Structures are given as C-alpha cells and as structure tokens.
Amino acid sequence: MIRFEHVRKVFDGDDPVVAVDGVDLEVAEGETVCLIGTSGSGKTTVLKMVNRLLEPSAGRVLVGGRDVRDVDVIRLRRAMGYVIQRGGLFPHLDVARNVGLLCELEGWRRERVERRVAELLELVGLPPAEYARRRPRELSGGQQQRVGIARALALDPGVVLMDEPFGALDPITRAQLHEEFLRLEEKVRKTVLLVTHDLAEAFELGDRIALMDGGRLVQVGTAADFRERPASSFVSDFVGRHLGSAHA
Amino acid sequence: MRESAAWGVVVAWLAAVPLAGEPLAAQEPVVVGSKAFTEGRVLAEVLAQLIEARTEVPVERRTNVGGTMLVHAALVAGEIDLYAEYTGTGWSSVLKREETPRDPLRTFLLVKREYEKRFGVTWLEPFGFSNSYAVAMLETTAAELGVTRISDLAAHGGRLRAGWSHEFLNREDGFQGLAAAYGLAIADNRGMEHGLAYQAIRSGRVDLTDAYTTDGMLLRFPVRLLEDDRRFFPPYDCAPVVRLAALERHPELREVLGELAYTLPARRMQRLNYAVEEEGRSYAEAARSFLEEEGLLAGDEPRRGGMARRDAGFAAFMVARLPATAALTLRHLWLTAVAVVLAILVAVPAGIALTRRQALAGPVLGAAGVLQTIPSLALLAFMIPLPGLGLGARSAVTALFLYALLPILRNTYAGIREVDADAVEAARGMGLYDRQILWRIELPLAMRTIMAGVRTSAVISIGVATLAAFIGAGGLGDPIITGLQLNDARLILSGAIPAALLAVVVDFVLGRVERALAPAGGS
Numbered sequence: 001m002i003r004f005e006h007v008r009k010v011f012d013g014d015d016p017v018v019a020v021d022g023v024d025l026e027v028a029e030g031e032t033v034c035l036i037g038t039s040g041s042g043k044t045t046v047l048k049m050v051n052r053l054l055e056p057s058a059g060r061v062l063v064g065g066r067d068v069r070d071v072d073v074i075r076l077r078r079a080m081g082y083v084i085q086r087g088g089l090f091p092h093l094d095v096a097r098n099v100g101l102l103c104e105l106e107g108w109r110r111e112r113v114e115r116r117v118a119e120l121l122e123l124v125g126l127p128p129a130e131y132a133r134r135r136p137r138e139l140s141g142g143q144q145q146r147v148g149i150a151r152a153l154a155l156d157p158g159v160v161l162m163d164e165p166f167g168a169l170d171p172i173t174r175a176q177l178h179e180e181f182l183r184l185e186e187k188v189r190k191t192v193l194l195v196t197h198d199l200a201e202a203f204e205l206g207d208r209i210a211l212m213d214g215g216r217l218v219q220v221g222t223a224a225d226f227r228e229r230p231a232s233s234f235v236s237d238f239v240g241r242h243l244g245s246a247h248a
Numbered sequence: 249m250r251e252s253a254a255w256g257v258v259v260a261w262l263a264a265v266p267l268a269g270e271p272l273a274a275q276e277p278v279v280v281g282s283k284a285f286t287e288g289r290v291l292a293e294v295l296a297q298l299i300e301a302r303t304e305v306p307v308e309r310r311t312n313v314g315g316t317m318l319v320h321a322a323l324v325a326g327e328i329d330l331y332a333e334y335t336g337t338g339w340s341s342v343l344k345r346e347e348t349p350r351d352p353l354r355t356f357l358l359v360k361r362e363y364e365k366r367f368g369v370t371w372l373e374p375f376g377f378s379n380s381y382a383v384a385m386l387e388t389t390a391a392e393l394g395v396t397r398i399s400d401l402a403a404h405g406g407r408l409r410a411g412w413s414h415e416f417l418n419r420e421d422g423f424q425g426l427a428a429a430y431g432l433a434i435a436d437n438r439g440m441e442h443g444l445a446y447q448a449i450r451s452g453r454v455d456l457t458d459a460y461t462t463d464g465m466l467l468r469f470p471v472r473l474l475e476d477d478r479r480f481f482p483p484y485d486c487a488p489v490v491r492l493a494a495l496e497r498h499p500e501l502r503e504v505l506g507e508l509a510y511t512l513p514a515r516r517m518q519r520l521n522y523a524v525e526e527e528g529r530s531y532a533e534a535a536r537s538f539l540e541e542e543g544l545l546a547g548d549e550p551r552r553g554g555m556a557r558r559d560a561g562f563a564a565f566m567v568a569r570l571p572a573t574a575a576l577t578l579r580h581l582w583l584t585a586v587a588v589v590l591a592i593l594v595a596v597p598a599g600i601a602l603t604r605r606q607a608l609a610g611p612v613l614g615a616a617g618v619l620q621t622i623p624s625l626a627l628l629a630f631m632i633p634l635p636g637l638g639l640g641a642r643s644a645v646t647a648l649f650l651y652a653l654l655p656i657l658r659n660t661y662a663g664i665r666e667v668d669a670d671a672v673e674a675a676r677g678m679g680l681y682d683r684q685i686l687w688r689i690e691l692p693l694a695m696r697t698i699m700a701g702v703r704t705s706a707v708i709s710i711g712v713a714t715l716a717a718f719i720g721a722g723g724l725g726d727p728i729i730t731g732l733q734l735n736d737a738r739l740i741l742s743g744a745i746p747a748a749l750l751a752v753v754v755d756f757v758l759g760r761v762e763r764a765l766a767p768a769g770g771s
Contacts (some may be wrong), residue, residue, distance in 0.1 A: 053675055077679030088674030092692045092766075101688075102678060151678070159679075 006059035034206030081152025142173035193206035250492030281328030291332035352483035373509035411454035464521030478583035580723035587648030599660025602624035644721035652705035659701025663694030699762035
C-alpha cells in the first residue's frame with residue numbers, strides 16, 4: 001500500500017543535512033508499521049514525505065502503486081488521515097466541527113456530516129451528546145487525541161499517518177489509548193504508519209517495527225525478530241536500553 | 249480575484265471622497281484662502297464679498313488653512329487663488345531671504361518681483377497697514393520695572409518669563425533674531441498657542457509675549473507694546489497675493505481688488521479684529537461693515553453670521569450648538585471611517601503577506617513605524633502639493649490612512665504568527681487548500697489581535713482628525729481651532745468634548761464587533 005524506494009532527503013542550506021538516506025520500506029494493506037528511532041533519526045521526515053508535507057530529494061514514494069507526486073496534493077492528503085502529537089485541534093471550533101471539517105469542505109449535506117460525526121465520536125468512545133459541542137480546551141489530553149483520531153478518519157481514508165500520537169500523554173491514558181487503538185484497528189483495518197520514540201509502544205501496536213538511525217533503516221521486523229534476532233549490536237543495545245528503562 | 253475586488257473597493261472609496269467644493273456653476277470659481285487666524289479670515293471675507301458684490305465670478309472660501317507654509321503651498325498648487333499676506337512673511341518665510349529688510353516699499357517691490365518670477369503669483373497694492381511683530385508686556389510689570397522699549401528688557405532678562413507663539417519662537421525674524429539684536433537672555437522661554445499666551449499674561453504666569461500691531465486683543469488685556477527702538481522688526485505690509493493665472497482667467501479682478509488699496513490703516517484693522525474677537529461678530533459681518541462704510545459694495549443684502557453670543561451659559565451654548573455639533577461629528581466620523589476602512593483593506597492583506605515573506609517584515613514594519621513618527625501637522629502639509637489631494641478631505645483622509653496603517657499591519661502580522669503551529673500543521677496535513685487554512689484557521693484565530701489593532705487605529709485617527717480642520721477638511725477640529733483663535737473656551741470644548749466621546753464610543757462599539765467576530769476560545 002505504501003512503498004518507499006531508495007528515498008533520500010537532504011535539507012538544503014548553508015550546512016546541508018542528510019535527514020533520510022536510501023530508505024526502502026513497504027507497508028502492506030491493513031498493516032501497522034511503527035517507525036522508531038532516536039530524535040533526529042529521520043523518522044518524522046519519512047512520514048511527512050508520504051503526504052507530501054516534504055518532498056524527497058531522490059527516490060520515490062508510492063501509495064496504492066502510484067507515485068505520490070503524480071497525485072493532486074490536496075486529493076492525496078484527503079485520502080489519508082493525519083494525526084499529530086497534542087492533537088493539533090482547531091481551538092476556535094467545537095469538537096463536532098473539528099471532526100466534520102473535511103466533510104464540510106467536501107460539500108456534504110449537513111445531516112450527512114452530523115451523522116458521520118456522531119458515528120466517529122461513538123467509535124472513539126466520546127458520546128456525541130456529551131462531547132460534540134465542547135471546545136478543545138474543555139477536554140483532557142487523552143480526549144483531545146481521540147478527537148484527533150476521529151477527525152483523521154472522517155473521510156474513511158485507506159491510510160492513516162500518525163506522528164507520535166500518544167507522545168504527550170500520561171502513562172495510564174496512553175495505555176488506555178493503546179487498547180482503544182488495537183480495538184479500533186481490528187474494526188476498521190487501516191494501513192497505518194506510526195512514528196514513535198517508545199519501543200514498548202511500537203512492540204505493542206506494530207505488526208512490524210522499522211528502526212532508524214542517522215537517516216538509515218537499521219532493521220525492519222516483528223517484535224520477536226527484534227528480541228531474538230537483532231541485526232546488529234546497535235539494535236540489541238537499543239532494545240535492551242529502551243525496554244530496560246520502560247519497565248524499570 | 250479577492251485582491252482585485254479589494255482594489256475596486258479602494259478606488260470606489262477614493263472616488264467617493266469629494267473634491268471639496270467642486271463647482272456647480274459653469275464658470276470656474278476663484279478660491280479665496282486664508283491662514284487660520286482672525287485677521288486673515290476677516291481679510292478673506294473682505295476679498296470674497298467684494299468679488300461677489302462687484303463681479304459675476306463665483307467665489308469659494310477656504311479660510312482655515314494652518315500656517316504660512318500650508319497656505320503658500322496651497323496657493324502655488326492652485327488649490328487657492330488669492331489670500332492676504334504680509335511682505336515680511338513673504339520675504340523671510342517664503343523667499344528665505346536672510347538680510348533684514350528696512351524700507352517697506354523696497355521690500356514690497358522685491359517680494360512682488362520674486363513671487364511673479366518663481367511662483368506665478370503677484371502682489372496687488374497693499375491694504376494700507378503694516379502688521380509687524382511687537383513685544384507685549386504685562387502693564388503692571390512694565391510699570392514696575394520702568395520698561396518702555398525692548399532694549400530696556402536686557403537688564404531684567406534673568407527674571408522674565410516669556411510665552412511666545414510657536415511661529416515667533418522658531419523664526420529667524422522672530423525671537424531668535426530679536427534676542428541677538430538686543431542681546432536678550434530671557435530666563436524662561438516657552439512656545440504656546442497665541443490665544444493661550446494672552447490668558448497666561450493676564451493670569452501673571454508669563455510676563456512677555458509677541459503680539460501683532462493690529463491685534464484686537466490688545467484692547468482687552470492689560471498689556472503694553474514695547475517700542476522697537478533698534479528697528480529690528482521688518483515691515484509687514486499686508487496685500488492680496490493672487491495667482492497670475494486667476495487674473496488672466498478673470499481680468500476684472502485686478503481692477504475691483506485694486507479699489508481696496510490703502511483703505512485699511514492699522515487702527516481700522518484693529519477695530520475689525522476687535523469686532524470679531526471681542527464683540528462676537530462673525531468674520532463676514534465685520535468684513536461687510538467695513539465694505540459698507542467704504543461704499544465698496546453695490547447694494548447686496550447684508551448677511552448675518554451664525555456666531556453664538558458670548559453671554560449665554562455653557563449648557564445653553566452647547567444646546568444651541570447641538571445641530572452644528574451633530575453635523576461636525578458626522579463629518580469627523582466619516583473622515584475617520586473612510587481612512588480606517590482603507591487602512592484595513594491595505595494593512596490586513598499586507599500583514600498576511602509579511603507572514604509569508606519573513607525577510608520583508610522588518611523593513612516594512614519599520615517603514616510604517618517611521619510614518620507614525622511624522623508629526624501630524626507636517627504629514628497633513630506634505631499632502632497639499634500632491635496631485636489629486638490638495639486642501640480638504642482627500643489630504644486629510646490620506647494622512648489619517650497613513651497613521652492608521654501601522655497598528656493594523658503590526659497586529660495582523662503578530663496575530664497570524666501567533667496562531668498555534670500545530671493547528672496549521674494539522675490543517676495542511678489534512679488537505680486544506682492554502683486559502684482555506686487562511687480563512688478558516690488563521691484569520692479566525694488571529695481576529696482578536698487584528699481587531700485590537702483596528703481599535704487602536706480608530707482611536708488614533710479620531711484624535712488626529714481634529715487637526716484635519718487646519719487644511720479645511722472640517723470635522724470637530726473646526727470649533728477647536730476657531731475657539732483657540734477667538735480665545736473662546738466654550739467653543740474649544742464644543743469640539744473637544746464630542747471628539748473625546750466619539751473616541752470612547754467607537755472603541756466600545758468596535759469592542760462589541762470584536763467579540764462577535766472572535767468568540768471566546770479563539771486563542
């Protein structure tokens with residue numbers, strides 16, 4: 001569904017930076033792949049090249065077999081959900097209008113928008129009667145993130161891109177949302193590319209995990225692969241350090 | 249698309265600002281001007297009424313133009329055709345001659361020749377009085393110190409306080425030269441509005457001020473004119489200055505205006521000034537009585553001016569002026585509204601553009617800031633010679649517009665930049681078009697800050713617009729300026745109070761608009 005072919009990204013400037021170097025990766029339909037790495041490893045850059053918030057300097061990104069550069073950028077983005085850290089909700093719009101904004105812009109009739117919004121809020125566990133008219137600042141961090149996820153699913157996209165979606169939450173809320181995510185993914189079966197810096201989260205949510213370091217992919221595989229067959233001492237150190245600290 | 253529509257609105261607005269006094273008659277009118285002080289305005293009425301009575305030429309009056317440089321600029325630009333000027337003023341303020349003239353006739357001829365050569369303007373024969381500067385001293389102080397001549401002041405300079413008019417204080421042929429010629433060192437020199445200086449002298453807060461020899465006020469205040477024993481003050485013979493083009497257009501003017509030559513000695517001018525300033529007669533009434541006495545009119549009906557009598561109480565005075573105040577307030581509001589709406593149409597798009605091109609933000613905001621530091625009167629003066637502007641509403645609106653730009657520009661720029669970066673990032677990633685991000689996310693979130701800029705601009709403009717009366721644009725500045733000339737506090741307040749109330753009301757109304765546009769939760 002999503003395919004990276006020899007993707008390279010250089011940020012120009014007085015001191016050019018190679019952020020992503022020769023990435024090849026495939027995310028199959030309905031699969032969840034977690035991109036993990038230290039900060040500055042290039043994982044968010046990889047994600048943003050899928051919906052063309054950034055363009056690759058070399059190589060190409062394909063979605064559904066088509067080079068993303070051949071698709072109208074607005075159509076491309078509306079065909080994939082996008083969830084960012086802290087939600088990125090619009091503070092001047094209530095929950096219902098945040099979730100329904102894309103439907104509104106697509107010219108749906110009002111009743112259809114309302115129906116869709118109610119359905120999505122039920123899906124993420126926020127009863128519409130109670131939450132639809134609230135403003136983002138009247139919600140907890142976890143509730144805001146649920147609204148962010150509902151908003152990303154509004155147009156029923158095949159692909160969902162998530163950039164550290166649970167990064168800013170406390171551990172208890174994060175654990176709740178992990179469960180919700182798995183339940184939801186069971187139900188709606190999206191192709192998900194999720195960026196995180198938390199290896200435990202990657203192991204829990206990802207069908208496969210892709211570990212990046214210095215702009216390169218170091219290892220791609222299941223949680224079992226990482227635990228039992230680390231590709232290098234860097235990988236085994238990384239796993240040891242992260243799981244060690246996460247479960248200490 | 250949106251941009252071109254916005255420019256269409258701008259053009260429509262400019263077209264809606266009327267050229268003050270567009271003639272209805274087929275014949276092009278002659279425009280009589282004057283500086284904003286009593287004598288100039290009485291003489292303007294004399295000139296205007298004489299032309300009206302004796303020729304078929306339609307007359308238009310622009311009789312409240314700030315100072316010498318403003319009225320001269322207006323004359324050269326053809327915004328006015330004639331006004332009464334003084335040879336000494338033409339010599340030093342306009343021609344910038346440095347040597348001090350002594351001989352009145354030679355001065356007149358030199359000024360006339362230079363004006364004709366350089367400005368296409370001529371001097372007709374003088375009215376017959378010289379209005380020189382004089383130094384006036386509180387009578388009791390003068391008697392106490394035994395001062396009768398200016399040179400007597402040198403011995404007492406250390407304990408004297410002077411309140412000079414701003415123009416006198418800063419002129420070569422005013423205080424600067426006077427102090428040098430007489431070796432004066434006055435302990436306390438300050439500039440003040442001329443009408444206020446007399447009040448200050450009467451209440452004993454200053455000892456000296458400058459006066460004109462024809463000043464009607466001299467009869468009302470207990471002051472002594474000091475003799476210019478070293479003949480420092482140059483001759484200030486008064487005569488009509490007229491554009492040669494106007495004389496070509498209406499050749500009959502030369503002969504009719506020539507009849508005024510030497511009809512007005514200084515004492516008579518003093519009485520005319522006194523009639524207006526002390527007896528509450530209108531400029532038109534004073535001028536008419538003079539023309540009638542001289543038999544210069546050919547039987548027109550006398551016109552009565554609308555000057556309120558001075559013995560009425562303040563409340564009665566304000567009530568009597570209510571219709572006039574209402575009209576002036578509307579005019580004031582209109583000048584301000586046009587300027588602020590134009591500023592919004594320019595500054596909001598410009599502020600948005602700056603957030604897209606950060607490199608330009610510093611220079612552009614800096615330039616708008618410099619505009620803000622130009623003194624309001626100077627800015628108004630710059631507008632007069634510009635083509636299409638001239639005296640009146642267009643110049644005033646343009647100057648107000650320039651003042652209103654900065655707060656709106658700065659707040660739009662800051663407001664858009666303050667919008668939550670996550671919200672904009674999410675909107676872009678979700679697939680909103682740039683214009684949808686602007687209209688649905690950025691502008692609503694920045695609205696509160698932008699409206700704060702609009703409110704600031706509106707309040708500043710209402711204040712500055714009181715100065716627009718100096719260039720004949722009308723509004724609540726009119727009674728303020730006239731009141732200062734006539735030393736009439738009630739008249740000043742009848743402009744100042746509504747102007748202050750207007751600022752408060754407009755700020756309140758815009759506050760409501762802001763709340764309607766940017767409901768709670770905006771930021």
